[in-house]
Amino acid sequence: MLSLKQRRSLNTLLLGVLAWGVALAIFFPIFWMLLTSFKTEIDAFATPPQLFFSPTLENYTLVNERSDYLHFAWNSVVVSFGSTIIGMMLAVPAAYSMAFFETKRTKGTLLWMLSTKMLPPVGVLVPIYLIFKDTGLLDTKTGLVIIYTLINLPIMIWMAYTYFKEIPKEVLEAARMDGSSLFQELWRVLLPMSKGGLAATVLLSLILSWNEAFWSLNLTASEAAPLTALIASYSSPEGLFWAKLSAVSTLACAPILIFGWISQKQLVRGLSFGAVK
């Protein structure tokens, strides 16, 4: 019979093993992609899959020769950061009004916003393509910034709304009693208090925009194509391509992965914000 202390230790150990197992399962595809990027095409397709092989940089050299990586990467940076900044400028005031000045239609509005995410994008491809064509937005970074902002806005508002709801109304009322203007109330009180949550919102929007492939493939050609379009150019139905595709995918993931790594403290704090009161 285990003592209470022993049971707790065992629970901690089991939880630790489970956490490591889940973490490794999530990380494994990324690890395999990285590994494959250093293989030859034959090694990449070998069965059974090879863990040990002679590494080569030839795939990276080939990607560098064939594609203008920096051009695609710059487009990704502009559209991801552009759409996130504009999205936050719209999401914060919207979430503020919904969280602190709730009306009988607030819940319905929130649900309606989320329902726009339930429509398969291909369903609106032709109308959006025609609008973009008529307004000269096809193959422009401005066009992608607009579409990414609109795609991510419901989630950004929802996240910001959830974080704002955790903040007691009384804190804002106290600030108002002390003579704060609306801007001061937002800037000096609300934003510092929900900093972790908003950082997580920003990061999620950046990741979603960075990885978005459907609209970037369909609305761009050569000028505004981001890294997702570059990845698509290395897939082929005739011929071996896994190693090259892995190399270009590694190059495409690297910037956002590094950015996520640097800001993981804010992300974890944001995601667990309000979890323990």
Add this chain to the structure above:
Amino acid sequence: MNKKRYLAAVMAVGMTAAASSAIAATKVTIGTVNNGDMVRMQGLSDEFEKLYPHIDLNWVVLEENVLRQRLTTDIATDGGQFDVMTIGMYEAPIWGEKGWLTPMEDLPSDYDLDDIFPSVLGGLSFDGTLYALPFYAESSMTFYRKDLFEANGLSMPRQPSWDQMKTFAEKLHKPEEDQYGICLRGKAGWGENMALITTMGNAFGARWFDVNWKPEFTGPEWQNAISFYVDLLSNYGPPGASSNGFNENLALFNSGKCAMWVDATVAGSFLTDESQSRVAEHVGFALAPEQVTSKGSGWLWAWALAVPVSSDSKDAAKTFITWATSRAYSQLVEETYGIASVPPGTRTSTYDNEEYLAAAPFASRTLEAIGNADPNNSTLNPSPYVGVQFAAIPEFQSIATQVGKLISGALAGSMSVDHALKAAQSITLREMTRARYYSN
């Protein structure tokens, strides 16, 4: 004084801008697929731009299915994002009929259109008008391991029958040694399993539609063909064959696990490349199998370059595609990458070259296979459609994708062949009725 200087500066800037816009290069955006031949074409862009400094090439390289969706959206909405489109034999006549493509008329005198295979030109035309220039073409053929055949006292005929293929597969199938009798496409898709299955159906005397556009999946021909296919691949194929496409089978054959494989002629260059294949020196080539007929037993496909009517730079685009599909381009590829890299299947002059025939051991069979394939006469009984492994009608993609899933399901064992064929008949009938080919 300052005002004068300011005015002079403004005028200078204005004149420079005007001059630079006058000599600005015409931008030509090319949408193309990612495969070896197209990547080489992209690599030779500089040579074209040296010849035509007033034309600036921009490339959009995409995976085949993504490109097809992207180009279809653009051309159907008159988007004008692309000046040159890489399209196949399926799209060329359909888009040509709709008036979406610029007819390929008044080609330069040295282009030598007569040098291009008539079957390829026929597949890219509608009503006698050519709408795209072929970049490369392919048929299908049988690849087999000469060493295994020799060791087992077998001999592969010039064109085997499917029955013979089954006999060979039975003898060569040794799964305990990681050696499978035959590899065939099983992955669902109109360009994946349905390409092979349609040619197999043709060989068994089947057709997609009768002369009144009624599907025939419940007839004995399709029943025989699909039962044979499922039985052959289930008994003598690799495990998980229903998810194998071209690339998966290529990897299996290259690693020495397939004794035979029927697929695109373009695979010949991969299988004989020692840097990719462990069995490069043992690969033999035969025509795609026949059965009750040899008509339509090998497919015909070409990737071609076309200029959409929505392009703002039609002349520059046409200049590019005539260059990229010319004999001079083939010579440039030969000088730069070697003779085996010359785009195959389009020009007779390529196959008149003894050096090419020596460098590409699969070339003579490819030539024969392309010569045999006739998109206008590919079925034993008369049919109303053009195309060997497809029917060149807009509805085909959707129908064949659904039918492909059913047959892949029958191969995976999730349904019977009977059930798959009945469902295929019902789906095809419904779609054709919806498209108003007939009232019921």
